[in-house]
Amino acid sequence: xxxxxxxxxxIVLQGMVGSLVMLPSKEGEPMTTTxxxxxxxxxxxxxxxxxxxxxxxxxxALRKTVATDxxxxxxxxxxxxxxxxxxxxxxxxxxxxxxxxxxSRSALAPALKEMAEEHRRLASLAQAxxxxxxxxxxxxxAEQVSALLxxxxxxxxGQLLARLYDEGRVDLPQLVIDVRYAxxxxxxxxxxGAEGPFGSAWVPRSPRREAVHKRAxxxx
Numbered sequence: 506x507x508x509x510x511x512x513x514x515x516i517v518l519q520g521m522v523g524s525l526v527m528l529p530s531k532e533g534e535p536m537t538t539t540x541x542x543x544x545x546x547x548x549x550x551x552x553x554x555x556x557x558x559x560x561x562x563x564x565x566a567l568r569k570t571v572a573t574d575x576x577x578x579x580x581x582x583x584x585x586x587x588x589x590x591x592x593x594x595x596x597x598x599x600x601x602x603x604x605x606x607x608x609s610r611s612a613l614a615p616a617l618k619e620m621a622e623e624h625r626r627l628a629s630l631a632q633a634x635x636x637x638x639x640x641x642x643x644x645x646x647a648e649q650v651s652a653l654l655x656x657x658x659x660x661x662x663g664q665l666l667a668r669l670y671d672e673g674r675v676d677l678p679q680l681v682i683d684v685r686y687a688x689x690x691x692x693x694x695x696x697x698g699a700e701g702p703f704g705s706a707w708v709p710r711s712p713r714r715e716a717v718h719k720r721a722x723x724x725x
Contacts, residue, residue, distance in 0.1 A: 545677035546670045549684075553658040556592055560654055563587060564647045570640075577640035584647055588631040589711035590692060592654065596624040597708045598687035599661070601697070606675050607665060608702045616664050621703040623657045632709055 540548075567580035600621060607613050630650045637643035669675045691697050695708040 540678040542677045545681045564651045577643045581643040585635040593708050594688045594691040597691045598684045601687045602683040
């Protein structure tokens with residue numbers, strides 16, 4: 506199944522994270538690209554790969570500063586912000602879209618439940634990281650996040666997305682779009698995550714975004 510999208514292959518490289526960039530044609534109109542199910546699968550996996558790389562880079566920076574002089578605050582805050590602003594909204598968006606599409610398959614039910622529980626474990630670790638009072642505590646939470654996220658996304662790629670692609674009954678290109686829009690919605694409205702098949706508003710609000718909102722409210 507193919508879907509004509511007015512997007513560039515930047516979406517394949519960035520996945521559902523980051524800005525969606527339009528490429529003008531010679532006439533000034535966006536160029537159209539046909540995205541197949543295989544393209545959509547590659548896009549989703551590229552997104553997951555980028556999330557893992559971004560987290561691991563931030564964990565490495567935290568590890569280096571803790572080992573060098575014991576400092577941790579700036580690097581821990583940077584990683585926590587990435588988790589709150591990117592990883593957790595993406596995870597909740599997947600529950601609203603991909604997991605919901607797969608929930609009718611009884612064979613996938615145990616895996617979906619376990620992966621949803623891993624999302625909540627990631628949220629708990631992100632909060633532990635944000636609240637860490639010393640370098641070793643922050644690094645422990647960060648290392649746990651990195652290991653859990655990598656294993657979790659490997660499972661999603663291999664057990665969930667590959668299964669949906671092989672079955673051919675789910676419109677994967679449309680899910681790429683749905684995840685993208687749901688991610689943006691949850692960034693600004695974390696409680697929307699409760700609309701997924703597993704319920705409960707489990708996505709914490711981003712401390713960085715909360716600070717921005719408080720400053721805006723104070724100056725208003």
